[in-house]
Amino acid sequence: MDIIKHGLLSWLIFLLWIKGLTDASDVTQPDILWEVQGDNATMTCSHTKGSSYYQMYWYRQLPGETMKLAVFTLANTEHSFEPDFRGDKYSATKPDAHSGTFTVKNLQPADKGLYFCAVSQHSDTVN
Numbered sequence: 367m368d369i370i371k372h373g374l375l376s377w378l379i380f381l382l383w384i385k386g387l388t389d390a391s392d393v394t395q396p397d398i399l400w401e402v403q404g405d406n407a408t409m410t411c412s413h414t415k416g417s418s419y420y421q422m423y424w425y426r427q428l429p430g431e432t433m434k435l436a437v438f439t440l441a442n443t444e445h446s447f448e449p450d451f452r453g454d455k456y457s458a459t460k461p462d463a464h465s466g467t468f469t470v471k472n473l474q475p476a477d478k479g480l481y482f483c484a485v486s487q488h489s490d491t492v493n
């Protein structure tokens with residue numbers, strides 16, 4: 367399991383991408399993506415860990431809250447959005463085993479938080 371941390375400050379608005387917390391060498395991300403309020407922000411995640419790491423999870427941690435799962439994605443499968451993340455505000459793509467995106471639409475200050483991507487070979491619970 368590799369987790370990548372993203373910060374989203376929606377005032378300004380920018381996405382700060384902190385490269386992998388673990389084993390970062392084979393996971394790549396843009397470092398910073400600037401956005402403005404009202405825009406849509408797309409975070410990308412890709413890895414070179416091999417095609418067995420085909421499961422991708424996106425998490426969000428709002429200030430003062432715990433990390434929450436937003437969506438679980440598999441290529442060629444309908445994405446499984448958690449209840450707080452259903453509807454038009456959020457979308458995800460999973461074109462292949464190696465990459466995926468998570469989009470937050472119509473960015474607002476309340477979207478400020480940390481966003482994480484995780485990839486896994488197994489359907490194990492993520493700690």
Ligand SMILES: *[C@@H]1O[C@H](CO)[C@@H](O)[C@H](O)[C@H]1NC(C)=O
Binds near residue numbers: 404405406471472
């Ligand atoms: C954000 O995405 C929605 C739905 O895909 C689209 O209708 C809208 O025009 C986008 N907004 C911006 C600012 O690009």
